[in-house]
Amino acid sequence: MPRSSFAKVNVVIDTGNPLLDRSVDGFLKIGTVAATRAVAEDAYHIAKRGSIATKDLKKMCKEGAYWGTVAGVYTGMEYGVGRIRGTYDWKNAMIAGALTGGLASAVTNGNKDKIVMDALTGGAVATAAEFINYLT
Template sequence: MPWSRMSGSVSSPTVDVVIDMGNPFLNLTVDGFLKIGAVAATRSVAEDTYHIIRKGSISSNDFEKTLKKMCKEGAYWGTIAGVYVGVEYGVERIRGTRDWKNAMVGGAVTGALVSAASNGKKDNIAVDAITGAAIATAAQFINYFI
């Protein structure tokens, strides 16, 4: 019985910005800040653009509000990503191994720090630390299997 085989790959262009701070810890932290911060800022612009199009008009006030929101969201999520990546890398260096436990500790510390900076309630800090650990660990397992 005749058969044929086809193989190929699809890839998209990638853009990678590398900033060398002279230290791997700083390099990873800044890289996480820039990448996630850019995603958050882009999401903010897309959301505001949708609302402006729906409204049917744009004013200088809309533009200024969008720009402020874009900077705020980019800085907020970039900072969270930078803290997470930095803590995970630090734990990896201390433990001397790269596994899901580093992600769990990184997520827990990041969740606790964000919660403490946001509201400071002890119950929320513990819950947010557990949530951060769970999300980071789940993401690590999903990344491993894909």
């Protein structure tokens, strides 16, 4: 069961399904980071106007939902690949990263070359993150 801790607030996700638990946990973690990034990016404009516009809130929600969804798909795929393969190693991250990168690109872009490049990038980034995680 995934556990998240932020500012001394512990959140436990337990839906009864490990795949869904990991997906929801990834969505919440990365979605929060993406929404915070959008706030930080627009902080100057918000301060200059003196108020938050509806478009600012929409952008925060859209960024959070997009990146949260990508993270949820990735963590779910990594877990699923591990279950299928019967082992948990860096190859799961590579496969899940490639599938997630290709899927996210296919949803937002119809260019086949871009989909392949995004799949390769997703696999490479996920593999690199996994190796860095092993080093620390």
